[in-house]
Amino acid sequence: KEMTVRDALNSALDEEMSADPKVFLMGEEVGEYQGAYKISKGLLDKYGPDRVLDTPITEAGFTGIGVGAAYHGLRPVIEFMTFNFSMQAIDHIINSAAKSNYMSSGQISVPIVFRGPNGAAAGVGAQHSHCYASWYASCPGLKVLTPYSSEDARGLLKAAIRDPDPVVFLENELLYGESFPVSAEVLDSSFCLPIGKAKIEREGKDVTITAFSKMVGYALKAAEILAKEGISAEVINLRTIRPLDRSTINASVRKTNRLITVEEGFPQHGVGAEICTSVVEESFGYLDAPVERISGADVPMPYAANLERLAVPQVEDIVRAAKRACYRSVPMAAAA
Amino acid sequence: KEMTVRDALNSALDEEMSADPKVFLMGEEVGEYQGAYKISKGLLDKYGPDRVLDTPITEAGFTGIGVGAAYHGLRPVIEFMTFNFSMQAIDHIINSAAKSNYMSSGQISVPIVFRGPNGAAAGVGAQHSHCYASWYASCPGLKVLTPYSSEDARGLLKAAIRDPDPVVFLENELLYGESFPVSAEVLDSSFCLPIGKAKIEREGKDVTITAFSKMVGYALKAAEILAKEGISAEVINLRTIRPLDRSTINASVRKTNRLITVEEGFPQHGVGAEICTSVVEESFGYLDAPVERISGADVPMPYAANLERLAVPQVEDIVRAAKRACYRSVPMAAAA
Amino acid sequence: DTRTLTIETSVPFTSHKCESPSRSVDTTPSELLSFFRDMATMRRMEIAADSLYKAKLIRGFCHLYDGQEAVAVGMESAITKKDSIITAYRDHCTFLGRGGTLLEVFSELMGRIHGCSKGKGGSMHFYKKDSGFYGGHGIVGAQIPLGCGLAFAQKYKKDGTVTFALYGDGAANQGQLFEALNISALWDLPAILVCENNHYGMGTAEWRAAKSPSYYKRGDYVPGLKVDGMDALAVKQACKFAKEHALKNGPIILEMDTYRYHGHSMSDPGSTYRTRDEISGVRQERDPIERIRKLILSHDLATEKELKDTEKEVRKLVDDAIAQAKESPMPEPHELFTNVYAKGYGVEAFGADRKEVRAVLP
Amino acid sequence: DTRTLTIETSVPFTSHKCESPSRSVDTTPSELLSFFRDMATMRRMEIAADSLYKAKLIRGFCHLYDGQEAVAVGMESAITKKDSIITAYRDHCTFLGRGGTLLEVFSELMGRIHGCSKGKGGSMHFYKKDSGFYGGHGIVGAQIPLGCGLAFAQKYKKDGTVTFALYGDGAANQGQLFEALNISALWDLPAILVCENNHYGMGTAEWRAAKSPSYYKRGDYVPGLKVDGMDALAVKQACKFAKEHALKNGPIILEMDTYRYHGHSMSDPGSTYRTRDEISGVRQERDPIERIRKLILSHDLATEKELKDTEKEVRKLVDDAIAQAKESPMPEPHELFTNVYAKGYGVEAFGADRKEVRAVLP
Numbered sequence A, B: 001k002e003m004t005v006r007d008a009l010n011s012a013l014d015e016e017m018s019a020d021p022k023v024f025l026m027g028e029e030v031g032e033y034q035g036a037y038k039i040s041k042g043l044l045d046k047y048g049p050d051r052v053l054d055t056p057i058t059e060a061g062f063t064g065i066g067v068g069a070a071y072h073g074l075r076p077v078i079e080f081m082t083f084n085f086s087m088q089a090i091d092h093i094i095n096s097a098a099k100s101n102y103m104s105s106g107q108i109s110v111p112i113v114f115r116g117p118n119g120a121a122a123g124v125g126a127q128h129s130h131c132y133a134s135w136y137a138s139c140p141g142l143k144v145l146t147p148y149s150s151e152d153a154r155g156l157l158k159a160a161i162r163d164p165d166p167v168v169f170l171e172n173e174l175l176y177g178e179s180f181p182v183s184a185e186v187l188d189s190s191f192c193l194p195i196g197k198a199k200i201e202r203e204g205k206d207v208t209i210t211a212f213s214k215m216v217g218y219a220l221k222a223a224e225i226l227a228k229e230g231i232s233a234e235v236i237n238l239r240t241i242r243p244l245d246r247s248t249i250n251a252s253v254r255k256t257n258r259l260i261t262v263e264e265g266f267p268q269h270g271v272g273a274e275i276c277t278s279v280v281e282e283s284f285g286y287l288d289a290p291v292e293r294i295s296g297a298d299v300p301m302p303y304a305a306n307l308e309r310l311a312v313p314q315v316e317d318i319v320r321a322a323k324r325a326c327y328r329s330v331p332m333a334a335a336a
Numbered sequence C, D: 001d002t003r004t005l006t007i008e009t010s011v012p013f014t015s016h017k018c019e020s021p022s023r024s025v026d027t028t029p030s031e032l033l034s035f036f037r038d039m040a041t042m043r044r045m046e047i048a049a050d051s052l053y054k055a056k057l058i059r060g061f062c063h064l065y066d067g068q069e070a071v072a073v074g075m076e077s078a079i080t081k082k083d084s085i086i087t088a089y090r091d092h093c094t095f096l097g098r099g100g101t102l103l104e105v106f107s108e109l110m111g112r113i114h115g116c117s118k119g120k121g122g123s124m125h126f127y128k129k130d131s132g133f134y135g136g137h138g139i140v141g142a143q144i145p146l147g148c149g150l151a152f153a154q155k156y157k158k159d160g161t162v163t164f165a166l167y168g169d170g171a172a173n174q175g176q177l178f179e180a181l182n183i184s185a186l187w188d189l190p191a192i193l194v195c196e197n198n199h200y201g202m203g204t205a206e207w208r209a210a211k212s213p214s215y216y217k218r219g220d221y222v223p224g225l226k227v228d229g230m231d232a233l234a235v236k237q238a239c240k241f242a243k244e245h246a247l248k249n250g251p252i253i254l255e256m257d258t259y260r261y262h263g264h265s266m267s268d269p270g271s272t273y274r275t276r277d278e279i280s281g282v283r284q285e286r287d288p289i290e291r292i293r294k295l296i297l298s299h300d301l302a303t304e305k306e307l308k309d310t311e312k313e314v315r316k317l318v319d320d321a322i323a324q325a326k327e328s329p330m331p332e333p334h335e336l337f338t339n340v341y342a343k344g345y346g347v348e349a350f351g352a353d354r355k356e357v358r359a360v361l362p
Ligand SMILES: Cc1ncc(C[n+]2csc(CCOP(=O)(O)OP(=O)(O)O)c2C)c(N)n1
Pocket: A028, A057, A059, A081, A085, A088, C090, C138, C139, C140, C141, C167, C168, C169, C170, C171, C172, C198, C200, C201, C202, C264
């Protein structure tokens, strides 16, 4: 059976709302409009306006309200129409949500989920394409999840809603419409994935490729191409960026001795940098080649289609980097 | 001659305001109160209320106003009482300031400086101790400067104000009162430091230590201790986090073959992670030991003095890490 | 033809903490004719953008302005290009009003180098600094403090000019509006906050998003005017009044009662949260172009045929611009790395695969 | 002694878009005596904190509440511990009002394990969730939407309870206040926004920070009351009124006209932006403790000597608590890693030198 990521998210929300009356959904256009990207379709009808709340376009206000409601024991799911707009509310995510349990020595836990599409979409320009994975994942007190497939979307969103801590849940607009096979287990309403565990999407022995969100699909495509050229790539779907599954990553690199990190966000202080450093710290002696980092280009997102394509990783970038790591010669192109 | 960092910043502001009538200072308590930390002392008297503006406690509002004024060709210096409060205005720093020159293909440059104390102070708890170096430095379009000494403070602040791009200028409250020797050259009103260039504060040959802001002093102290034990440490004061001076760092590591990164911020996706990765990318073959990362502990900042001390790097942490990198045995302590 | 005509606005202004300007607006035949032509151009341009979007020549978000044209043309007729304008993402017509060209619009929409942002900005990020247009901003509400900052600079430079900061009814609830308004009022900045109230923020009707949808009273302590934003002459009158007020007394709010015919953006059919009757009612009774057409005809300033000809001409100009824009090249790959900074210090910047693509920043 | 006394408030309430409560406030002798004792305790506690700070036993920021005590005790007398309170960093006395102990206060201030946050929060981050106190927030304005969120939960759970969100005059300009207020009004949340107007935000007088310092009218469309915040009985009356209003009609604003005797925090002498005369004038004419003392004496509810004895007792309680707090241990080092999460999944977390200090998160 196949399911789109959109339906996976929608069904996860639906099931958790039906299982726990404390769960409610709040955000712009989540109700009558059925969600800007239709993730919340049908939920207003089913759960009514007390539990599916359309807000004004005031992120600081409604996010603060969500966090306050979580202090009091409710389990809010806050939708950002896109995560770019979370910057208007970021103080509440960091200072009001992430730090409260610690500052209060455990008195004020904050069971809240912040979710919405993150990172680059298509043709939406510099202000609507920012990936916030590394920012949020740098902050102790938060958990940061990045689903790729429908299985991920269902299992991780349900885990996020059930979790007693603030979770930043980074979706990807371009994946919403993608279909993935799902097992009966995944479709069961009890299904849940563990937070903090990466998934090996494809086993391999020559090179490890880490990726999250949309880039997992690219990494898998790259792995197929590499396989044809005799390189066996292991693809790790990180699933959680914080807490990062250092042990799965290191175990893989200790086997393959080579590492490629892939992300769509900006490179500096990014997810790849952390993964590289974790491996250097824990498995330095196992590395047979420099770690290769594939990332968004270090520029604001341009609109023009040809530049945009250059600004985000392509499958061929991953393939090329993997070959380099495996010391297969790759012709050097001219600098742009 | 000696000068405190406070006086260095104050004199830099004064000189640049006197040199360019387009420069003005805006922020909370910068005028009549002479600055929460007295950095702007005397400037209201000297330049009047048109150029030294006390604002209400509304960071989003006055930061947006500052950025708009920069669009129009003024050169605002925006003081955040501390950078923690910059989160209320971060959308304007990222979306309105950093990306405008690119989105407009060079029509709208944004000559603005965002400055104030950043990171941990003493006993101010979780909400007032966040280091934003890696967040801002991840963002193309921004330049991020982190002065350590009075020379840095003067030279970099003057460079920041003269620069045509948005600069995030991260000071450290605990350094304000510290005195450093300054040369006649540094005191000259024409003095300016290059953006994007690190400074080798101490030459060495056995191990490279990178640090910025307050941690440079710690690194220098560690180097002294190490020297007594026969380890010659090279200390790099990064000065600029973006654009990062990769060549100075790599050149040093190619000489010493060992690297310790030091920062007070959270480790994940931090400055150390980027430096480690840059070195792995460019000088992998030169590394004789795993890169060692010293950073703030991966927890919100606790208030209690003993816990706070554990939450930020100490000189002995740097010394220990350097010895490890140099394969000098260090006794392992029990985990906390 | 510049003889003075005096025309009554359709409805009175409603004022808050200030006098109302007179309902009698001075205009001229040539002004009315240019209103007609300019609005017809805008209308045609937006309709064409709709088609180009559907033909997949425009990507991403695309927010059309048809229905709201009277705000752009009325405002321009009251001010000069030394005054500044800043708006949100629904910016094509505002840009045109500032003197931007159709070629620049369509090239930008298609991501070509003749675009006003050389293809790097896209639909939401138009600029024309040389005639005081500061964008084109994608984050709801952000342009309000930015606009007050432009006004700050105008006052600082003692320019005698003002800034019009345009935002929607949805944006009017943003906290940064209140913060910027307070500061502007404290400092008497020559800022005019123009709420283009098209009655919906995406799919949310104004009353569902605002406890008090009297946007001209926002903040309470700042004067405001409610204006028929479908009447270019009323807009002109209000903007004249506001400019004078702002130079003398600081900020003022103009609420423009207007309407967008299209959905919010191309992904919104625009018909789930409002009735077709509502839309066609506005089209029939309040359309800004038809209002001017009627005025022109009733004052015998042109014949129906002449106006139809103007529309045809405009159509051709739009088609020509599109054809030209289609010929405009995509940006060169190296443009990926230009304009990240005004001053790049020759630092290296990286592409997706940094070992393959890197560039020295100019 | 619980016979009813009816006492007139010092000044009338000023109301905005609502009725005023009566100036005649019902109280009892025992209530007045407890007001006296509670406020004297708060006063003494803050003075002691000042000394401890100067003795370097308290670190970092420390914001004292002396002068504003009537707000904390008046509010508590009108509500129950099922109602919620949230405030900013000036939180010691609010915490005490909610039933916190002196030992918890001083231990927290000195970073010891008997602190209300076990030493990990510090001066600005006190909490007592079991009696509805949700902190202790360091970011100006943040507690306002948070408080509205508490009210959201109360309404969601159909608790019949309300939330009091306290903030300063400086905070009253924050955009998030307007955003939260609008949502609260749209959704009829039982939220009471309490502006403790002590007339300065740090060194900035209210009129320099707010074009309209009528904080009880903020937003305009929400009802509000201006209250003498130095008069515990007026505060009580207003809070009773507000609670009833909020349960029936949604949000309401209370502006408490009050005063802080100390500087903003320990680094502010508090005398550069206001005159000594102003401070001593308030002390002499409006002091909240003296007002109650006079009421008690004029109604013969206790003798001067008895009140002095109460003050002595309170002083001893404070001294004892300090002595005890000084004996309270610092947190164990492993507490560095507790409470990062409610559920840590056994993940490893790192100290400054990760190869030396790491811990498994509980
Ligand atoms: C801070 C922020 N939140 C959400 C969005 C998504 N968004 C874009 S436009 C829009 C509606 C704005 O409505 P309004 O202000 O009335 O302007 P209009 O589109 O009607 O011109 C929304 C919710 C955004 N761009 N920025």
